[in-house]
Amino acid sequence: MRAHALIVAEADPAGRTRLVDVRGEVPLLPRRTGSRADGGAVVHLVGGAAGPLGGDELTFHLEVGEGASLEVRSVAATIVYPGNGTSRLAVTANVATGGTLHWLPEPLIATAGCVHIGTSTVDIADGGRVRWRDELVCGRHGEDPGDARLGLSVRYGGKPLLEHEFAVGPSAPGWSAAAVLGGAGAIGSLLEVDPDLKPEDPRVLGPASAVLPLAGPGRLTLSLLQQA
Amino acid sequence: MNARTSLLLLADSRLPAGAHAHSGGLEAAVAAGRVTDTHTLRGFLEGRLATSGLVAAAFAAAAVTAATAAAAGGATPGGGVALGGLDGLDLALDARTPSPALRRASRAQGRALMRAGRAMWTLAPCPAAPHQPVALGVVAAAARLDAGDAAFVAAYQSVTGPASAAVRLLGLDPYAVQGVLARLAGDCDDTAARATARAAAGDLPAASAPLLDITAEVHATWEVRLFAS
Numbered sequence: 139m140r141a142h143a144l145i146v147a148e149a150d151p152a153g154r155t156r157l158v159d160v161r162g163e164v165p166l167l168p169r170r171t172g173s174r175a176d177g178g179a180v181v182h183l184v185g186g187a188a189g190p191l192g193g194d195e196l197t198f199h200l201e202v203g204e205g206a207s208l209e210v211r212s213v214a215a216t217i218v219y220p221g222n223g224t225s226r227l228a229v230t231a232n233v234a235t236g237g238t239l240h241w242l243p244e245p246l247i248a249t250a251g252c253v254h255i256g257t258s259t260v261d262i263a264d265g266g267r268v269r270w271r272d273e274l275v276c277g278r279h280g281e282d283p284g285d286a287r288l289g290l291s292v293r294y295g296g297k298p299l300l301e302h303e304f305a306v307g308p309s310a311p312g313w314s315a316a317a318v319l320g321g322a323g324a325i326g327s328l329l330e331v332d333p334d335l336k337p338e339d340p341r342v343l344g345p346a347s348a349v350l351p352l353a354g355p356g357r358l359t360l361s362l363l364q365q366a
Numbered sequence: 367m368n369a370r371t372s373l374l375l376l377a378d379s380r381l382p383a384g385a386h387a388h389s390g391g392l393e394a395a396v397a398a399g400r401v402t403d404t405h406t407l408r409g410f411l412e413g414r415l416a417t418s419g420l421v422a423a424a425f426a427a428a429a430v431t432a433a434t435a436a437a438a439g440g441a442t443p444g445g446g447v448a449l450g451g452l453d454g455l456d457l458a459l460d461a462r463t464p465s466p467a468l469r470r471a472s473r474a475q476g477r478a479l480m481r482a483g484r485a486m487w488t489l490a491p492c493p494a495a496p497h498q499p500v501a502l503g504v505v506a507a508a509a510r511l512d513a514g515d516a517a518f519v520a521a522y523q524s525v526t527g528p529a530s531a532a533v534r535l536l537g538l539d540p541y542a543v544q545g546v547l548a549r550l551a552g553d554c555d556d557t558a559a560r561a562t563a564r565a566a567a568g569d570l571p572a573a574s575a576p577l578l579d580i581t582a583e584v585h586a587t588w589e590v591r592l593f594a595s
Contacts, residue, residue, distance in 0.1 A: 353460035
């Protein structure tokens with residue numbers, strides 16, 4: 139299955155965010171579900187089908203204009219199943235000066251035997267803001283995951299800010315051992331990019347969780363969780 | 367491989383470039399009880415090789431190419447280099463190193479390696495305290511080694527440093543640890559070859575090891591530690 143979805147958000151003269159284009163195809167179906175307190179738009183991805191399945195090629199583009207605010211969520215976890223080949227989900231986003239993007243989907247669950255590659259490419263203009271959450275769960279209850287690789291590539295003002303890739307599953311040597319996940323069943327990451335962030339020290343939140351100030355204007359919170 | 371003795375000098379653990387002061391995250395893994403014996407050490411090394419080892423190897427390879435261009439007059443010292451040059455590689459490594467403690471450790475080792483390299487060869491113009499893989503590429507280029515050689519040294523050092531730290535921290539049998547390294551030799555060669563190919567294609571990897579990032583910050587808060595990172 140091939141599918142493409144698109145959201146274009148712009149600010150109107152009153153400062154409220156208008157969605158000037160929202161398009162989707164099964165299984166990527168964006169629906170406006172409400173508004174944020176800041177006048178921004180809230181969009182949920184509603185599940186249009188199971189998957190992604192191996193062989194699916196999904197692309198999703200987000201465009202946040204000057205002064206606009208967009209929050210994207212999903213109604214349920216994304217469960218990646220095996221199929222015919224590799225499933226791919228490529229998300230691209232452009233955030234203009236003064237624009238804000240909140241990407242807060244439910245977790246991605248990599249089931250046994252899946253082969254999945256997720257890539258997120260985010261281009262933030264000087265003065266743009268982003269909150270970007272990725273959660274990867276290694277298999278359903280009691281299940282070893284297939285191969286899943288999630289990459290996040292973020293540029294700010296044209297310069298690389300974060301290049302980060304997680305890989306789990308049988309093709310990723312040592313992924314569950316002591317250097318990478320240490321037996322944890324899930325990884326969560328939250329990137330916050332904000333030009334007004336003050337310089338800060340890193341903070342240790344627990345034995346497997348820390349807030350990491352980046353070299354550029356942002357911070358990355360990484361947390362590993364034992365599977366419930 | 368056209369300068370074999372230079373290659374050995376660069377890969378030698380006795381090179382005075384400060385590598386012995388760093389455990390590559392192993393000290394934190396030992397303290398957390400995640401590495402306790404040669405079996406758990408091997409898992410640690412496999413994961414490190416596939417993540418930070420691959421990234422370091424690819425950046426060392428790319429830095430050889432960039433340093434060779436800089437030495438040939440393709441760039442001016444301290445700037446004027448496009449993002450593909452040494453400054454660009456250094457920025458790209460910052461973006462791949464979310465942990466401030468690991469950025470500091472990498473730059474401290476880069477500075478030490480530049481100092482040792484300067485005593486041996488004539489180095490291309492380079493950022494003052496570059497990330498370690500960038501410094502490795504610059505020094506390798508000055509020693510007339512090629513991109514594949516630099517990747518090979520980086521991949522090798524990504525496992526040998528933590529392995530020798532394991533002997534010191536856990537009192538593991540050094541013969542058994544050397545056996546673990548020998549069994550990883552093929553993976554190391556493959557990683558270096560893959561890293562070299564990706565660097566040549568401009569497809570620099572960003573494989574990350576979340577526990578190395580997180581525990582580097584835990585480790586940095588300790589008052590007493592044997593290794594700097």
